[in-house]
Amino acid sequence: MSDNANTSNESGGYGRVSTGGLDTTHGVVLYLEDISVSFDGFKALNKLSLSIDIGELRCVIGPNGAGKTTMMDVITGKTRPDEGTVFFGQTIDLTKMSEAEISTVGVGRKFQKPTIFEHHSVFENLELAMKADKKVRSTLFSKLSSAQMDSIAETLKTIRLGDNADRVAGLLSHGQKQWLEIGMLLMQEPRLLLLDEPVAGMSDEETERTGELFLSLAGKHSLVVVEHDMAFVEKIGRKITVLHEGSVLAEGSMGEVQNDPKVIEVYLGR
Amino acid sequence: MTDVNSMTGGMGRRLYGPRGWTVLGLCCIAVFVVMPILNLAVPAESPFHVSAYWVTLFGKVMCYAIVAVAMDLVWGYAGILSLGHGLFFALGGYSFGMYLMRQIGSDGQYRQPMPDFMVFLDWKEFPWQWWNSDSFLWCAMLVVVVPGLLAYVFGYFAFRSRVKGVYLSIITQALTFAAMLLFFRNATGFGGNNGFTDFRRILDIPIATPQTRMTLFAITGATLIGTLLLARWLTTSRFGRVLAAIRDAEQRVMFCGYDTVHYKLFVWTLSAVICGIAGALYVPQVGIINPGEMSPANSIEIAIWVAVGGRGTLIGPILGAGLVNGAKSFFTQAFPEYWLYALGLIFILVTLFLPQGVMGLMKKKT
Ligand SMILES: Nc1ncnc2c1ncn2[C@@H]1O[C@H](COP(=O)(O)OP(=O)(O)O)[C@@H](O)[C@H]1O
Ligand SMILES: [Mg+2]
Numbered sequence: 001m002s003d004n005a006n007t008s009n010e011s012g013g014y015g016r017v018s019t020g021g022l023d024t025t026h027g028v029v030l031y032l033e034d035i036s037v038s039f040d041g042f043k044a045l046n047k048l049s050l051s052i053d054i055g056e057l058r059c060v061i062g063p064n065g066a067g068k069t070t071m072m073d074v075i076t077g078k079t080r081p082d083e084g085t086v087f088f089g090q091t092i093d094l095t096k097m098s099e100a101e102i103s104t105v106g107v108g109r110k111f112q113k114p115t116i117f118e119h120h121s122v123f124e125n126l127e128l129a130m131k132a133d134k135k136v137r138s139t140l141f142s143k144l145s146s147a148q149m150d151s152i153a154e155t156l157k158t159i160r161l162g163d164n165a166d167r168v169a170g171l172l173s174h175g176q177k178q179w180l181e182i183g184m185l186l187m188q189e190p191r192l193l194l195l196d197e198p199v200a201g202m203s204d205e206e207t208e209r210t211g212e213l214f215l216s217l218a219g220k221h222s223l224v225v226v227e228h229d230m231a232f233v234e235k236i237g238r239k240i241t242v243l244h245e246g247s248v249l250a251e252g253s254m255g256e257v258q259n260d261p262k263v264i265e266v267y268l269g270r
Numbered sequence: 271m272t273d274v275n276s277m278t279g280g281m282g283r284r285l286y287g288p289r290g291w292t293v294l295g296l297c298c299i300a301v302f303v304v305m306p307i308l309n310l311a312v313p314a315e316s317p318f319h320v321s322a323y324w325v326t327l328f329g330k331v332m333c334y335a336i337v338a339v340a341m342d343l344v345w346g347y348a349g350i351l352s353l354g355h356g357l358f359f360a361l362g363g364y365s366f367g368m369y370l371m372r373q374i375g376s377d378g379q380y381r382q383p384m385p386d387f388m389v390f391l392d393w394k395e396f397p398w399q400w401w402n403s404d405s406f407l408w409c410a411m412l413v414v415v416v417p418g419l420l421a422y423v424f425g426y427f428a429f430r431s432r433v434k435g436v437y438l439s440i441i442t443q444a445l446t447f448a449a450m451l452l453f454f455r456n457a458t459g460f461g462g463n464n465g466f467t468d469f470r471r472i473l474d475i476p477i478a479t480p481q482t483r484m485t486l487f488a489i490t491g492a493t494l495i496g497t498l499l500l501a502r503w504l505t506t507s508r509f510g511r512v513l514a515a516i517r518d519a520e521q522r523v524m525f526c527g528y529d530t531v532h533y534k535l536f537v538w539t540l541s542a543v544i545c546g547i548a549g550a551l552y553v554p555q556v557g558i559i560n561p562g563e564m565s566p567a568n569s570i571e572i573a574i575w576v577a578v579g580g581r582g583t584l585i586g587p588i589l590g591a592g593l594v595n596g597a598k599s600f601f602t603q604a605f606p607e608y609w610l611y612a613l614g615l616i617f618i619l620v621t622l623f624l625p626q627g628v629m630g631l632m633k634k635k636t
């Protein structure tokens with residue numbers, strides 16, 4: 001049960017706490033360069049380049065099929081790009097790593113459709129996501145330390161599921177499931193959070209609270225939020241990237257983007 | 271399927287509550303005290319006497335129950351439906367069967383030191399597979415290593431290539447079928463379609479005595495209980511929760527930083543080893559092993575025991591193995607030609623009306 005030979009030096013401590021080694025000397029946490037992905041000849045991503053600064057909260061918008069989810073698939077190792085590189089910090093090339101390794105070096109992802117462990121309790125969902133040694137041998141014998149219990153309790157409070165800790169996750173409301181998945185991300189203590197349509201299906205109040213949560217996370221973490229809800233984006237987004245047909249159409253503040261004629265034409269102006 | 275004992279806190283891990291341990295204790299008494307007394311001490315004329323037939327039948331069903339628990343670990347917990355677990359069982363049986371064949375010595379029909387089938391084929395020396403097969407320890411090691419190694423290599427390639435679901439089931443089914451064809455051939459060196467039989471001794475002790483029979487029975491009972499406790503320990507650990515998470519949402523588990531291949535490979539290999547041990551206990555009690563044990567239908571039947579009892583419950587599959595084999599004993603005596611239809615019907619009814627098997631039924635009532 002050895003580590004994958006492809007693992008770069010940065011992730012040499014695979015399974016252990018090792019994100020401290022991330023080299024971000026140029027202030028950039030994630031750098032995508034000329035990424036192309038095609039499915040049966042159809043280009044889902046077309047020479048996409050993008051960079052995310054440390055502590056940044058970036059919103060990515062774009063019409064359906066623009067390639068937003070595919071971009072996250074590439075960053076997290078689910079899809080291998082045909083061309084291009086994805087750098088996490090200065091030195092870690094994510095395109096050469098497995099999903100588990102990418103998660104271990106500090107990239108957390110929330111899926112478009114909430115994916116939690118439906119048959120496990122809320123508590124167990126957070127326990128499994130928790131940053132810890134994730135090798136078979138350790139999970140056989142591991143017990144929760146009191147520090148770990150505290151961190152789970154704290155996350156439960158943050159995602160407002162403290163009263164539901166022992167509930168089976170499948171029984172939660174849609175909005176609560178979204179929150180639980182966000183909580184699972186937080187337990188991983190990632191440097192970079194990728195959130196694919198995190199407020200879809202949430203009530204206005206829940207959406208509001210989610211926005212506040214994201215704003216409070218920015219700075220400590222870097223966040224990339226894909227969202228359709230323009231009001232939400234306007235509230236939290238400082239810098240916005242508009243994706244269209246697999247590449248960046250425009251980038252800037254909400255005002256700049258809204259007034260960009262290309263953007264008006266393909267997205268906002270419909 | 272969430273388990274309340276293991277859920278909150280996780281500081282102290284309890285395998286079973288007081289009621290569970292009581293039931294388990296009663297089972298131990300039944301296997302290690304009541305059965306030996308009723309079989310060995312109570313005279314044959316007494317209505318309380320348990321005959322050799324029943325001892326062997328119960329021993330056999332306990333071997334099946336061990337397999338059912340092993341199957342539940344991979345199917346009920348990790349979501350891997352194997353339709354080839356009969357192969358691991360048979361390989362354990364053949365490994366130990368070699369030793370039993372050597373123990374016949376020159377008491378075979380041909381009065382030769384080599385097993386009868388080799389004499390019949392006019393072989394002058396043992397083929398390489400039989401190296402050191404007169405050693406009990408060597409063969410006992412093969413019981414573990416052969417199924418384990420095959421499962422590890424198979425699993426390594428299958429799980430790494432992310433073969434899943436129906437595809438994996440079909441490949442496992444093909445694997446056991448191919449092995450059956452291989453073992454049917456005389457040249458393979460394991461007695462062709464007759465397999466191994468006519469055992470005389472085990473560790474130089476005559477095999478067909480009531481005492482030996484009861485000893486094998488008790489060892490099988492201890493193995494079953496040990497397997498159950500081991501499986502329970504595994505499934506109530508964080509490891510077990512990762513397994514169940516892989517079953518429900520494997521991708522999420524990977525994005526949480528777990529290398530799911532290692533998890534699947536571990537439980538898969540362990541399951542195969544347990545099946546091998548069950549096979550090794552089965553052969554001396556039943557007195558025969560042949561390639562029929564590798565038939566695809568046998569492996570499918572294992573899955574049915576688990577489905578009938580209730581996946582992901584460990585106890586359920588033990589009950590399932592008992593119930594289905596009880597029904598089988600009845601049918602094969604009363605209406606032998608209808609057994610396979612009955613089995614198919616049981617499977618359909620359970621799938622439609624009892625998705626959680628007998629255990630689901632018991633939970634509903636309480
Ligand atoms: N696995 C796949 N196979 C084929 N086409 C795909 C696949 N994944 C995505 N696509 C296509 O790629 C395009 C981009 O999809 P996606 O990234 O999901 O868009 P978005 O998330 O921006 O709505 C869509 O046209 C979609 O149909
Ligand atoms: Mg999408």
